[in-house]
Every structure is written in structure tokens, then in C-alpha cells.
Amino acid sequence: MKSLYDTDILRWSEEQAAALRMLADAEAIPSADWDRVASAIEDVGRSALVHVEDGLRTMLVQAIAGYCDPDSLLRHERNRRVRSGQSEAERDLSPTIRARLDLDRLWREAFDQAMTEIPRRVLGVPPGIPRTCPFTLDELLADDFTYDRAVERLYILLTSWRPKAEKDRER
Amino acid sequence: MDFATLYAEDVETWAELQVDALRRLAATPGSWGNIIDWENVLEEIESLGSEQRRAVESLLENALAHALKVVGDPNSLSTERWKKEIVNFLRQARKKIKPAMRSRIDIEEIWQDACEQASDTLEAFDRTLPDVPQRCPFSFDDLLDADFDPLRHLRLLTVKRTSRQ
Numbered sequence: 001m002k003s004l005y006d007t008d009i010l011r012w013s014e015e016q017a018a019a020l021r022m023l024a025d026a027e028a029i030p031s032a033d034w035d036r037v038a039s040a041i042e043d044v045g046r047s048a049l050v051h052v053e054d055g056l057r058t059m060l061v062q063a064i065a066g067y068c069d070p071d072s073l074l075r076h077e078r079n080r081r082v083r084s085g086q087s088e089a090e091r092d093l094s095p096t097i098r099a100r101l102d103l104d105r106l107w108r109e110a111f112d113q114a115m116t117e118i119p120r121r122v123l124g125v126p127p128g129i130p131r132t133c134p135f136t137l138d139e140l141l142a143d144d145f146t147y148d149r150a151v152e153r154l155y156i157l158l159t160s161w162r163p164k165a166e167k168d169r170e171r
Numbered sequence: 172m173d174f175a176t177l178y179a180e181d182v183e184t185w186a187e188l189q190v191d192a193l194r195r196l197a198a199t200p201g202s203w204g205n206i207i208d209w210e211n212v213l214e215e216i217e218s219l220g221s222e223q224r225r226a227v228e229s230l231l232e233n234a235l236a237h238a239l240k241v242v243g244d245p246n247s248l249s250t251e252r253w254k255k256e257i258v259n260f261l262r263q264a265r266k267k268i269k270p271a272m273r274s275r276i277d278i279e280e281i282w283q284d285a286c287e288q289a290s291d292t293l294e295a296f297d298r299t300l301p302d303v304p305q306r307c308p309f310s311f312d313d314l315l316d317a318d319f320d321p322l323r324h325l326r327l328l329t330v331k332r333t334s335r336q
Contacts (some may be wrong), residue, residue, distance in 0.1 A: 005211040012208065019206045023196075026203070032192035032275065033174035040219050041212060 009097040013045025048092040053106060055089030058082075059140055060110035060133070063116065063150035065130075067158070068114065069122045070151065090141060098137065107133035128158045147153035181271035183301055186220025224272045227264050228281055234260035236292075240323040242329060243289065244298045255307035257321060265315055273311060282307035301329045 004012040017038040024034030062078040062085070072078070111129065134157045139145060177185040184330040190213055197209040237260070242293070290300040308328055313319050 003208055003211060005208060012211070018211055019203065020212075023203050023207070030192040030195050032189050033178065036178055037189050037193070037212075037216060041215060044215055071231055159202075161220065 008083075008094045008096050009048045009092070010045035010094060010100065011149050013041050013048075014096075017042040019110070021032045021080070039109075045096075048094070049097050049100060050095050051092040052089045052101065055085040055091075056089070056101070056103070056137075056140060057106045057110050057113070058085030058088070059150070060107055060135075061114045062147055063135075063154055064111055064114035065128070066147060066151035068125055072119075075147065082147040082150065086141065086145065101137065103133040103135070103137060104131070107131075116136075130158070134158070135136040180269060183220040183224060184271065186216050189216050190220075208278060218229035223267060224275055225267070227268050227272060228276060230260045230264040230267070230278075231329060232285045232288065234264065234314075235309075235321060236288040238325050239259045239285060239300060239303065240292055242301045243293045243297065244323045247296070255324070258273065260312070261319065261321075265292055265317065268315060276311065278309070278311055278314075279309045282309075301325065302332050304332075 004015070020034060020038040020041060023029060024038070057080050062082045066072065066075070066078055108131065115125070135150075135156065139153075172180075174185065174188075177188075193209065193213055193216065197204070197207070197213075217278065234257050237257045240247070241250050241253050241257075247253075286300060286303070293300055304324065308324065309319075313324075314321075
């Protein structure tokens with residue numbers, strides 16, 4: 001039987017940590033630092049989640065920076081970062097992590113980070129950057145998701161994006 | 172020493188004690204036997220115990236390997252980068268090392284690995300490892316001294332050995 005450890009590390013670590021904490025309360029248990037052992041096991045899952053988030057955030061930062069600064073000489077470097085972010089995210093992805101991801105939060109964090117990365121000469125941020133992530137997780141993880149693709153997709157998505165109220169008025 | 176102090180100062184001994192208790196528990200029949208994934212829990216706690224020491228060992232190995240490469244191939248375009256990294260690796264190692272690691276770190280093994288690593292790189296460019304002793308010429312304390320300059324020591328050492336021949 002394949003262990004949850006291999007298929008769903010976050011769930012595994014949370015279940016094991018809970019079991020270890022319960023066990024610590026049982027009688028006739030050898031003395032040990034059970035609470036810290038449980039926390040250490042919990043950290044295994046948590047750090048997998050953090051890796052996936054870091055990878056995805058890196059990808060989004062590059063896409064936003066590329067959208068704001070399309071003529072950047074960093075294109076190759078950004079392409080490389082998108083790839084390495086994607087493999088980092090894929091490596092630790094598992095069902096519970098997938099369910100726990102908050103892409104909109106990552107998107108907003110990525111926006112803040114991108115603003116610190118784009119050069120000063122890029123005056124003003126293009127309008128229409130939404131507060132919610134315009135990419136789905138599956139899009140981000142697709143094999144053909146590259147930096148150029150990401151910027152292009154953003155361009156198409158965001159230049160045709162208008163507040164909902166405006167669209168309603170036209171109808 | 173209580174567990175909190177042990178965890179902070181000697182996580183490897185801490186982990187050994189926990190692994191020991193976990194193993195005893197695993198061997199005891201009880202209802203938790205089916206709930207706890209003993210094998211993977213044990214493995215995680217073991218690796219938690221050794222990961223800090225391993226990080227220090229690999230920093231020391233890389234610092235020494237770089238020093239050997241600089242001495243073995245002083246005209247390489249990479250020497251400036253290697254020199255910077257030596258300083259950086261040693262600084263990081265000093266930051267991460269704890270007194271409790273001392274008895275667990277095998278300087279000879281680090282030296283062997285550094286020689287192998289350096290010789291692989293040097294040979295790829297038709298250079299050879301400088302004539303250095305089999306046994307590590309540095310002590311644990313040398314490596315952690317903030318003024319320690321492995322390059323100067325290695326150069327002196329190779330000059331001495333060559334002139335003796």
C-alpha cells in the first residue's frame with residue numbers, strides 16, 4: 001500500500017501530528033518530547049505547502065512584471081524563473097495542498113513583489129490589474145505555460161477586462 | 172538538560188532520544204500501532220536531527236574544495252568567484268555550527284570529499300589537485316576561526332611540500 005506520505009504529504013503530516021498529540025496523553029508511554037515531535041511532523045507538511053506557494057508566487061511575479069515592463073531585457077531570466085517556479089510548485093503538490101491554496105492571496109502578494117522588482121523608468125502600473133488571480137492553477141501548471149505565454153495571456157485578459165458594472169450598462 | 176534546551180543546543184541528541192522512544196512505542200502492541208506511520212515518522216525525525224550538521228559539513232566541504240581549486244588552478248577565470256565563495260561558505264558555517272556538532276563532524280571525511288570534488292573539477296580542465304597531505308591539515312578550530320584563511324595555509328603547505336622533495 002502506498003502511504004499517504006507519498007500521495008498527500010500535508011494530510012499525512014496533519015493526521016500524524018494529531019495522532020502523536022493524542023498519544024502523548026495516553027498512559028504508559030515512554031517519556032519523550034511528544035509535543036515537539038508532533039510539531040516537527042506538522043512542519044513537514046507545512047513546508048511542502050510553503051514550497052508550492054513560493055513556486056506559484058514566483059511565476060505570478062514574473063508574469064506581472066513582464067506585463068508592466070514588456071520591453072525588459074530580463075526576458076530570458078524571467079522565463080527561467082517561471083520554469084523553476086513551476087517545477088518547484090509541481091514537486092510538492094498534492095491533493096490537500098491543492099485544496100488549501102489561495103491563488104488570490106498569492107496573486108496580491110505577487111503584485112506587491114513585482115512592484116518592487118520593476119525598474120523605476122516604468123512609470124505607472126497599467127490599469128486593470130484585478131484583485132483576483134486571472135490564472136487557474138491548472139493553467140499555471142500546464143506544460144506549455146511559459147513566461148511569454150503568461151504575459152500574452154495577461155495582456156489579452158486584462159485589456160479586455162472592464163468593471164462588471166460597465167458591461168451591464170452596455171447591455 | 173530539559174528537552175527544550177536540548178532541542179535548541181543539540182538537536183541531534185534530541186532526535187536520537189525521540190527516535191528511541193518512538194521505536195520502543197512502535198514495538199509495544201497498542202491501538203496506536205495502526206494509526207501512526209512509524210517508518211516515515213522515524214525517518215523525518217532522524218533527518219531533522221542531522222540536517223543542520225549536514226548543512227555545516229557541506230559548507231566546509233565546499234569551502235575547502237574551492238580553496239584547493241584556487242591553489243590548483245590559480246589562473247582560472249573562476250578564481251575570483253571561488254575566493255568570494257570561500258569567505259561566504261566559511262561565514263555561513265560559523266553561523267550555523269553549534270558546539271554539540273563537534274563530536275559528530277568528521278573533519279577527515281570532509282577533507283576527503285573536498286579533495287575529490289576539487290580534483291573532479293580540476294581534471295575536467297586538465298589540471299591536477301595540488302600536492303596536499305592525505306590527512307586534513309586543518310583542525311576543527313582552524314575552520315571556525317574568523318581569521319582562518321584556507322588559501323594562505325594551503326599555499327604555504329604546498330610550497331613546503333614541494334621544496335622538501
